[in-house]
Structure formats: C-alpha cells, structure tokens
Amino acid sequence: MANLVENAKNQINGLLAAAQARAAAAGSLPEAAPLAGTVEIPKDTANGDFAANHAMAGARALRMAPRKIADALVENLDLGGSYFVSAEAAGPGFINFRLGPAWYAAVLAAVEGEGENYGRSDAYAGQRIMVEFVSANPTGPMHMGNARGGVLGDTLAEVLSRVGAEVWREFYVNDAGNQIEKFASSIDARYRQLILGEEAVEFPEDGYHGDDIRELAAAFREKYGDGWLDKPEGERHEAMARFGLSVNLPKMKSDLERYGISYDEWFRESELHGSGYVKDTVEELTRLGCTYEKDGALWLRTSELIAGRLRAAGKSEKDIEKLDLKDDVLRRANGVCTYFAADIAYHRNKLAVRGFDKAINIWGADHHGHVARLSAALDARGLDGEDRLVIVLMQLVKLLRDGEVVRMSKRTGKAISLTDLLDEVPRDAARWFFNSRPDTQMDFDLGLAVREDSENPVYYVQYAHARICSVIRNLAEAGCAVPAPESIDPAVLSTGYERELIKQLAELPGELLRSAGALDPSRINRYAMELAARFHRFYNACRIKGEAEPVMNARLLLADATRQALAVCLGILGVSAPERM
Numbered sequence: 001m002a003n004l005v006e007n008a009k010n011q012i013n014g015l016l017a018a019a020q021a022r023a024a025a026a027g028s029l030p031e032a033a034p035l036a037g038t039v040e041i042p043k044d045t046a047n048g049d050f051a052a053n054h055a056m057a058g059a060r061a062l063r064m065a066p067r068k069i070a071d072a073l074v075e076n077l078d079l080g081g082s083y084f085v086s087a088e089a090a091g092p093g094f095i096n097f098r099l100g101p102a103w104y105a106a107v108l109a110a111v112e113g114e115g116e117n118y119g120r121s122d123a124y125a126g127q128r129i130m131v132e133f134v135s136a137n138p139t140g141p142m143h144m145g146n147a148r149g150g151v152l153g154d155t156l157a158e159v160l161s162r163v164g165a166e167v168w169r170e171f172y173v174n175d176a177g178n179q180i181e182k183f184a185s186s187i188d189a190r191y192r193q194l195i196l197g198e199e200a201v202e203f204p205e206d207g208y209h210g211d212d213i214r215e216l217a218a219a220f221r222e223k224y225g226d227g228w229l230d231k232p233e234g235e236r237h238e239a240m241a242r243f244g245l246s247v248n249l250p251k252m253k254s255d256l257e258r259y260g261i262s263y264d265e266w267f268r269e270s271e272l273h274g275s276g277y278v279k280d281t282v283e284e285l286t287r288l289g290c291t292y293e294k295d296g297a298l299w300l301r302t303s304e305l306i307a308g309r310l311r312a313a314g315k316s317e318k319d320i321e322k323l324d325l326k327d328d329v330l331r332r333a334n335g336v337c338t339y340f341a342a343d344i345a346y347h348r349n350k351l352a353v354r355g356f357d358k359a360i361n362i363w364g365a366d367h368h369g370h371v372a373r374l375s376a377a378l379d380a381r382g383l384d385g386e387d388r389l390v391i392v393l394m395q396l397v398k399l400l401r402d403g404e405v406v407r408m409s410k411r412t413g414k415a416i417s418l419t420d421l422l423d424e425v426p427r428d429a430a431r432w433f434f435n436s437r438p439d440t441q442m443d444f445d446l447g448l449a450v451r452e453d454s455e456n457p458v459y460y461v462q463y464a465h466a467r468i469c470s471v472i473r474n475l476a477e478a479g480c481a482v483p484a485p486e487s488i489d490p491a492v493l494s495t496g497y498e499r500e501l502i503k504q505l506a507e508l509p510g511e512l513l514r515s516a517g518a519l520d521p522s523r524i525n526r527y528a529m530e531l532a533a534r535f536h537r538f539y540n541a542c543r544i545k546g547e548a549e550p551v552m553n554a555r556l557l558l559a560d561a562t563r564q565a566l567a568v569c570l571g572i573l574g575v576s577a578p579e580r581m
Contacts, residue, residue: 001117005507006509008103012050018078019076020032028076029072030064037058042096048087049097049503052094055089056092056093067093070093073095083100083103084100107505112484112485112560123513127164127166129165129167130359130360132361133153133157135171141417145394145397150261152362152434154169154261158521159512159515159524162572176342181237181241182208184237189204216243219243255418260431272342273342278345281381291330299328340373347378358390360392360519361389363393364393365394368393371391374389395438395442396441398443400445401447425450429456433458435525457525457529460529462577464535465579482560493554493558495541501534501537501562505561508569511524524572528570528573544559
C-alpha cells in the first residue's frame with residue numbers, strides 16, 4: 001500500500017545520488033560512494049517540505065565544506081518527472097525540497113483508491129503475534145482497570161494487524177488455584193448461610209464479600225435446592241466453583257462484546273494443570289538446573305537468572321545488589337504448583353507449543369516486578385523471553401465527575417464496573433478515552449465524555465466525519481458527485497490549509513507503523529485529532545460549494561479523502577464514524 005511520505009524521501013535519495021554522479025562527472029565533486037544522509041520533514045516548512053542532510057553527512061568523506069557540497073548537488077539536480085518543483089541549499093548544508101502538485105495528487109489518489117484499506121502495509125508480514133489482554137479474575141465483575149486494558153489491547157491488536165502481522169487475541173482465564181478455592185468457599189458460605197442463617201455459618205475472613213457472591217449462592221440454591229448442604233466440602237466447592245464460573249464467564253464475554261471486544265480464544269489455566277503441562281514445565285526447569293529445594297518447597301533461581309542477564313547487559317555488581325533480587329516458589333511444600341509456575345507454563349505454551357513469534361501482554365503497572373521474573377524464566381527455557389515476551393504496562397484510571405473523584409456507581413452504589421461505566425458513558429467515548437497514553441495515569445472525566453461540543457475529542461473527530469458526509473450529500477443533491485482523482489487539477493489546491501490537510505492524510509501509513517513499533521495505539525487518537533483539526537481549518541477557510549468547478553471538484557475530493565482517513569482511524573479505535581450528528 002502507498003506511503004507517499006516514504007516515497008518522497010526515497011525519491012530524494014535517488015535524486016541526490018543522480019546529482020552527485022553528475023557533479024562528479026563535471027568535476028565539481030570528487031568521485032565517491034553515494035552520500036548516505038537522512039531526509040526529514042522540518043518543523044518549519046516555510047523553506048521546504050523536506051530537508052536532506054546528505055551534504056553534511058558526506059563532508060568528511062569528500063573533504064569539502066558541507067555548504068559547497070550542497071551547492072554542487074543542487075546545481076546538478078534534475079527534478080523532471082519527480083514530486084518536487086524546487087530545491088535549494090540552506091544554512092550549513094541542508095538541501096530543502098518543495099513538493100509539487102504531482103505529490104498532492106498522488107496522496108489523494110492513494111486514499112481514494114485504497115479506501116478502508118488506506119494505511120495498511122505488509123511491514124510485519126510473517127509475524128505471528130499474540131496479544132493477551134484483560135484476563136480479569138473470573139471471580140467477580142470486571143472493574144475500571146479491565147476497561148482500560150481491554151481497549152488498549154484490542155486497539156493495539158488492530159494496529160498490528162493493519163501493518164501485516166497475523167494477530168491472535170486471547171483472554172487467559174484464571175480458573176485454578178487459590179483464588180478459585182476462595183471463590184468456591186465464599187459461595188459455599190453464603191449458600192449455607194441462606195439455609196442455616198448467617199449467625200450459624202462463619203464467613204471466611206479472606207473470602208469475597210461482594211453482593212455478586214450472595215447472588216451466585218442464591219442462584220445455586222434455586223437450581224439445586226438444599227441437598228448440597230450435607231455433601232463433602234471438597235465436592236461442594238468443586239461444584240460451586242464450576243457453577244460460579246458458568247455464570248461469570250458468559251457475563252464477562254457479554255460485557256466485553258458490548259464494549260466492542262471479542263477474542264480468538266478464552267484459554268483456561270485449568271487446562272494447563274489438567275494436561276500436566278505446569279508440572280512438566282517445573283520438571284524441565286529442574287532438569288536445566290534452575291531450581292533448588294528449601295523448606296520442602298521447590299524454588300526457581302530467579303535472582304541468579306536475572307543477575308546473569310543484567311551482567312550481560314553491562315550492569316555492575318553494585319547496581320545488581322541494590323535491586324535486592326529474590327527467588328520464587330514454583331511448588332509449595334504441599335506439592336501444589338504456584339500461580340507463577342502456571343504463568344511460566346502458559347507463556348511457554350504461547351511461544352514453544354503454539355509458536356507465536358511474540359507474546360504481548362497488557363498489564364497494570366502494579367505487575368511491573370513480575371516482568372523481569374517471567375522473562376528470565378523463559379530465557380532459562382531457551383525461549384528468548386527478553387525479546388519475545390513484551391509487556392505493555394498501563395497506569396491507573398481515575399474517574400472524575402464535576403472535578404470530584406468517583407468511586408461508586410450512581411446506579412448500584414457499589415464500586416464502578418465496566419457495566420456501570422457503559423450504562424453511563426457511550427461506548428465510543430469509553431473506547432476513545434481509554435485508548436489514551438497507557439504510560440500515564442488517566443483522569444476520565446465522565447461529564448466531558450458525554451458532552452457534544454469540540455471540548456470532547458471523540459465528538460470533535462466524529463463531527464468532522466459527519467460534517468464531510470453532509471457536504472457530500474448536499475453537493476450530490478445539486479448534481480455534483482465526488483470526482484475521480486485523475487479528473488481533478490491538483491494545482492488548484494494551492495492554499496496552506498489544503499496542502500497541510502493533504503500532508504496529514506499522507507502521514508497515516510507512517511503513523512500506523514510508528515504506533516505498532518512503539519506499541520502505543522494512542523498515537524492514532526492524536527493523529528485523528530490533528531486530521532480533524534486541519535479539516536476544520538480548511539473547511540472554515542476554503543469554500544467548496546459555489547467555487548469555480550475545477551476548485552470545487554478538487555476540494556470536494558480532498559474532503560472525501562479526509563472522510564475516508566477519519567473513518568479508517570475511527571475503525572482502528574473501534575469507534576463509530578457517524579454520517580449525521
């Protein structure tokens with residue numbers, strides 16, 4: 001797919017190489033290998049749209065002043081048939097290039113021709129990438145942190161897909177271990193309290209106290225009656241855990257689908273244990289000499305593994321000592337494997353069994369200390385955890401209403417869940433706001449999210465799309481359809497408003513690549529905001545209807561290309577692109 005910014009940079013490199021050869025033949029430059037410089041878009045484009053530093057980069061090799069090299073190159077440039085109408089030497093040796101109508105026309109043709117696929121590339125073709133996100137504990141409702149992780153993971157997966165990766169979305173169901181036993185014992189206690197009375201049954205001190213547990217216990221009793229009261233505790237707990245998960249998991253799926261998120265797989269931790277894979281993983285680490293026994297438990301030499309990696313990276317012993325590294329238990333004295341052991345097995349399954357090239361996890365910032373431990377364990381297994389395991393850490397979300405922190409739902413009077421949020425805020429707004437910078441704490445203003453004005457960023461971008469749709473409808477009713485790109489005269493798009501808007505359109509393919517490379521899907525929010533802003537400035541300064549036909553047609557095409565690019569961005573974000581507002 002077309003990337004006109006990169007095409008222009010590549011063309012400059014070719015033009016300069018040809019100019020260097022001509023200058024050498026004419027004797028104004030010495031014979032030398034083609035100069036290897038960089039081409040950038042300057043912050044101030046008053047003097048040019050692209051700036052090349054080849055003359056400065058080649059000064060030592062050519063043993064000439066950079067400015068003299070630049071003058072010789074410019075003198076020998078042939079811009080015929082290129083995207084550029086002029087070039088000049090500037091400052092200490094930069095060469096500034098100015099774009100001509102051919103490039104602007106090529107951008108519009110690319111957007112219109114590629115439509116909803118505009119911006120796609122095959123840069124990551126051949127890479128199989130798993131994105132695991134949310135993976136909320138299935139013992140209760142999903143909370144606000146899950147809401148942010150959900151949209152970040154889903155949007156990142158879409159970005160990676162659009163740059164050519166084969167992407168797999170996965171939810172890891174923690175349906176084994178201590179939290180499930182606590183879940184079951186909590187339901188069991190409430191079940192017995194319903195039958196025997198609350199005073200007769202002590203509720204576990206570390207149990208789950210939410211109303212959802214009471215509801216599950218009542219539902220279990222309604223379905224099965226009082227007959228489970230006299231069954232063995234282990235049998236009760238197993239049945240109640242199974243029942244609770246059968247209620248909670250479908251609810252989680254429906255909540256996430258309401259949020260616009262679906263998965264390729266809901267992978268159960270219990271399957272790892274049931275298949276013996278967790279046990280096998282622990283035994284393999286033992287065979288590799290990475291474990292030791294102490295106090296009846298089996299420990300992973302985590303501190304030794306991490307320290308070895310840090311030494312290889314050049315860290316001093318003093319710096320390593322400051323980290324106060326600790327080892328981890330893999331199997332307790334009672335023979336039960338820990339959650340950390342299961343986590344190692346799960347990621348081994350991702351990389352070694354299912355063969356993903358990268359495993360990307362969206363985690364809360366409170367999991368920061370877990371990253372190096374898990375990565376080191378995978379390294380020990382020969383799975384290159386440092387490169388193939390990628391953790392995106394997201395900061396907390398703070399909900400605000402009228403400047404005050406909100407912790408409770410107005411509807412339920414309880415801690416705000418994803419369901420409560422979506423009852424109060426449109427999905428589009430929730431997805432937009434939660435896809436903000438993951439590395440900073442976020443203030444989610446509930447009032448701003450429902451406002452219908454330019455202060456609300458999602459409304460601002462959606463309004464630009466709807467405004468363009470309105471313009472196109474009105475002109476269609478007057479008999480003026482969006483013209484084909486080859487039928488317009490791009491030279492009439494000569495104002496700064498028009499050209500800056502086209503330049504922003506041209507940036508989308510590169511922005512997708514930068515977003516994928518940085519694992520930062522919030523770049524798409526910022527790109528869309530800037531595109532909408534440039535459109536609004538263009539629309540307020542440049543009439544479409546009522547202009548001479550060549551100008552009207554060219555501006556109508558530009559508006560339609562902007563509509564298409566906005567729709568692509570909103571689609572990546574999982575946000576609707578309304579035609580009327």
